[in-house]
Amino acid sequence: xxxxxxxxxxxxxxxxxxxxxxxxxxxxxxxxxxxxxxxxxxxxxxxxxxxxxxxxxxxxxxxxxxxxxxxxxxxxxxxxxxxxxxxxxxxxxxxxxxxxxxxxxxxxxxxx
Amino acid sequence: xxxxxxxxxxxxxxxxxxxxxxxxxxxxxxxxxxxxxxxxxxxxxxxxxxxxxxxxxxxxxxxxxxxxxxxxxxxxxxxxxxxxxxxxxxxxxxxxxxxxxxxxxxxxxxxx
Numbered sequence: 001x002x003x004x005x006x007x008x009x010x011x012x013x014x015x016x017x018x019x020x021x022x023x024x025x026x027x028x029x030x031x032x033x034x035x036x037x038x039x040x041x042x043x044x045x046x047x048x049x050x051x052x053x054x055x056x057x058x059x060x061x062x063x064x065x066x067x068x069x070x071x072x073x074x075x076x077x078x079x080x081x082x083x084x085x086x087x088x089x090x091x092x093x094x095x096x097x098x099x100x101x102x103x104x105x106x107x108x109x110x111x112x
Numbered sequence: 113x114x115x116x117x118x119x120x121x122x123x124x125x126x127x128x129x130x131x132x133x134x135x136x137x138x139x140x141x142x143x144x145x146x147x148x149x150x151x152x153x154x155x156x157x158x159x160x161x162x163x164x165x166x167x168x169x170x171x172x173x174x175x176x177x178x179x180x181x182x183x184x185x186x187x188x189x190x191x192x193x194x195x196x197x198x199x200x201x202x203x204x205x206x207x208x209x210x211x212x213x214x215x216x217x218x219x220x221x222x223x224x
Contacts, residue, residue, distance in 0.1 A: 034212065043114060043202055043215035044155065087154070091210075100213070102147075102155040 003027065003090045009107040018075040020106050022088030025069045032091045033064060034100060035073045037084040037108075044087065047073065078110045115139065116216035118203050124222045130191040133219045137184055137205030143167070144186040145213055146178055149200040161186060162209050193223045 005023040012018040024033060034049040048055055048062045050071070055062045061074040075082055085105040115138035125131055137144050146158040148171075157170035161180035172178075175193075180186045190197060200220050204213040 036215075041149075041200060041218070041220075043116070043204075043217045045114075046212045046214060049212060100145075100155075100157065102157070104154050 003101055004088045004103045006086075006088050006103060006106040008104065009109070011109050011111055012075075012078050014080060014110050014112050015077055018078040018082065018108060018110070020073040020075075020086050020088070020108060021070065022072070023070045024088070024090050027068055027090055033062070033068075033071050034089040034091055035060070035062065036087045036089065037082075038087065038105070039081075039084040047086075049091075078108075080110050080112065082108065083110045084108060114214040114216060116203060116205050116214055118201075118216035118219050120219060121217065122220050122222075124224060125193060127193055127195060127223055129193050129223075130189065131193065131221065133188040133190070133201050133203075133221075135186045135188070135203030135205075135216060137186070137203075138214055141205035141207050141214075142184065143206045143209050143213075144180050144184070145204040145206075146172075146186070146188050147202040147204065147215075149202060149218075150196075151199070155202065158188070160209070167209060190221070195223050197221065198223045 035047040036044040038044045050062045064071045087105040089100045117136040119134045142163045145160045147155040149155050158172040159178050160168040164180050178188045200218045202218045204215040206213040
């Protein structure tokens with residue numbers, strides 16, 4: 001079973017910040033939160049990941065709550081090309097044996 | 113372009129047949145993962161290899177098998193195919209088992 005909960009769909013206006021929430025209330029102390037997106041039926045694209053600190057890269061920012069039970073992916077200036085399904089994933093397992101457990105994701109639609 | 117190459121891109125075959133899907137990881141990546149994505153579903157983890165050794169197994173059927181060769185490319189073998197095996201099959205690779213994975217563009221398998 002997926003260990004994350006995301007809204008099934010969201011809309012965002014082009015040029016605005018898109019904030020995608022994710023609940024992972026059963027996350028363990030050593031489990032990372034990963035975000036990927038999948039445009040149509042292409043291969044998923046890695047966006048960002050984090051453990052407990054907020055992270056930022058050229059694509060997005062990841063805000064993780066202090067209790068680590070939820071996080072938010074922020075796309076600062078959404079474009080039409082950001083329309084995709086966004087997956088919040090918890091990496092489970094030990095150092096030598098882990099797997100990404102995928103949920104249903106959030107379908108983000110960027111509107112002009 | 114993620115650097116992960118999957119062949120073929122499309123495959124149509126009949127029930128009961130056997131097929132082999134191939135994956136070439138990014139240069140330098142030692143870990144390879146296989147995922148199955150049925151229509152409008154999330155990704156199901158199948159199996160993971162690291163430097164030629166199986167590291168983790170997910171929901172992989174007994175009719176399916178995989179291996180990673182000394183040159184690090186991997187093959188997923190699907191036998192006694194059924195209509196329900198029709199799906200996108202993705203390969204991903206990462207430098208090690210606990211770093212972000214990069215996905216190929218997938219092989220679309222259609223069983224008729």
